[in-house]
Amino acid sequence: MITLKQHLLAHRHSLGMGRCSCGHPDDPERKTIAGVQDDHAAHVAATWREARIVRTVEDLDMLPAMTIIRYPVDFIDHSMVYERFVDSATGETGWFLGEEVVRILPASLPALVVWTPEDVA
Ligand SMILES: [Zn+2]
Structure with missing residues (x-):
């Protein structure tokens, strides 16, 4: 990114x-x-x-842990903010919506990357 x-x-x-x-x-x-x-x-x-627009699940999967996205971008009034997690113990990855683990649906992409840890590197 x-x-x-x-x-x-x-x-x-x-x-x-x-x-x-x-x-x-x-x-x-x-x-x-x-x-x-x-x-x-x-x-x-x-x-x-x-x-900062991400259009594919494959590109979403490449984002580092703690990345913040707003999704779906095409319906900004109904979009929410998600945070990427990567469990270092299990290797499990996904997205938090608040404290809930949710799936990002490919059909509702794109997403907008609001912040990644790379921004402060
Ligand atoms: Zn230019």
Whole structure:
């Protein structure tokens, strides 16, 4: 899972180049530095959210213990927050909803990764 630091490094903006380091061009309608910066901030925010979306159970299974997700993302009004657990003694993995162990249903994906331990590494 990409961290915020990695994401920001992948989306550095250069006023001189007129685009983001990922290749996303500046909006030609933005005529001021503040306008360009605002547009770039919106681009980074949108790509950040997309980078934190998990679409498959296989990708969910790769997330480390203590990862927090919001799911299902497509029904945000009805989504809940889940925490990944990995039992080091048995190897059992799963998701806590509160204190309950629950299954994440593939048909209801994607999920949004809110936080992983990698974020503070
Ligand atoms: Zn970019």
